Amino acid sequence: MTDLALHLDRVSPVPLYYQLARALEGAISTGTLPKGEFLDNELELADRWQVSRPTVRRAIQELVDAGLLVRRRGVGTQVVNDQVRRPIKLSSLFDDLAAEGRSPSTDVLVHRRERASKEIAQSLGLPTGTEVVYLERRRSVGSIRLALMRNWLIVEAAGSLTTEQLQTSGLYALIRSAGIRPHYATQRIGATVAGEIEAEVLGVRVGAPLVTMRRVMQDLTGRPVEIGQHVYDAEHYSVEMNVVEN
Amino acid sequence: MTDLALHLDRVSPVPLYYQLARALEGAISTGTLPKGEFLDNELELADRWQVSRPTVRRAIQELVDAGLLVRRRGVGTQVVNDQVRRPIKLSSLFDDLAAEGRSPSTDVLVHRRERASKEIAQSLGLPTGTEVVYLERRRSVGSIRLALMRNWLIVEAAGSLTTEQLQTSGLYALIRSAGIRPHYATQRIGATVAGEIEAEVLGVRVGAPLVTMRRVMQDLTGRPVEIGQHVYDAEHYSVEMNVVEN
DNA sequence: TAGTGGTCTAGACCACATT
């Protein structure tokens, strides 16, 4: 195993295991650690890098969870023979597109307060008729109209949002700036075909395939914060996910 | 915090952190640890259970990753206010349905060896024209025809499968019994509408919405093993996933 | 038999949130 140019900063607030994990990740992506190569054993790595074995193990574990490394007892730790894609995260379409360097835009079609229907109230854990914020937005990239998004939010999360803010920022960033930390989301992905409304908003023909996404997001304490019911033009959008089994 | 009836078996080969995690999980699901409740601090738990603090931390970490607990530095560890669904795993539709107690059935429509096209060979990391196993199956539950599944597999994984085995077992179980351990999968979910072939096989009308899934599965060493290109009747199938942000 | 990762201990110091 090559020596890996490691410069650990023991003063930095960045944890050692994190620095190690990033260094290993970099070595793998640049090919300094070739695919299929075995790492030296953990005791040797700990000695070489002058950290304890648990610290080495934690760094390695991160990359195992990400699918970059494989560990087998009695055998060793090996670089997986394939490049790995980003793991699934709690993000938004806006963030995804921004991260890809494309420039998304948002049209706010509806932005008002309304009283929660029975279904919405139930999903948000509120009494029927409680006031919630309702949003209807269209997300586009360049000239492509990508998604029609319908959201219901608790007033504490979105009561002070302006329509202007919604046009320039992702919803989750705005929720965070309201002091709410998204933590857990359940989402269900399916398919449907465009009706007249969807066809009109997205500029597709009636009967065109659409990807549907329904989501309930909860904050750190498990309180439901946001419901999303979105449809995407299947021509331009699909959901990618990676799954690791250890 | 209540005392939790813990009976750790220090002789068992089951790791202590795992026994602890299951005990905590059970206490949460039965309500012995109510939602919103704070756990005692880690030092106290370690003392009470007579294990070291790292062992306590590891048990807690498992439940944090699963979204059952939330930890905040300087504050404490708290039970999340919501029941959690199963996390996304590397499983198959067959397993999913079997786990739900429904009885799926499989019709093998095509089962043959063929030479890999350019696209298939590329995804499997093989030279074009290499022999692969091609499958076309229909999955039903009761009288509902749920999915049309097309798979390409490397010969080592599926060369000795019989059509009969395919009718009674899930593909992944068969791959495992061939000595191959599925490890990593990338899948992409989208939408389309039924053409004549899909409509015929699934018993839906032409133009009905379908969920599409394309997947490449790799084994422990990163070698691609299986490609799946499936379509599901959107009326009866959608994909649920849970996402945790820490 | 030798070598690997898997588990576990008993401490220590620190950063952060709360009072």
Add this chain to the structure above:
DNA sequence: ATGTGGTCTAGACCACTAC
């Protein structure tokens, strides 16, 4: 000022794999 979780150490013993 106090108490919490976050990080880190330096060992130990074990289970599993390969030879």
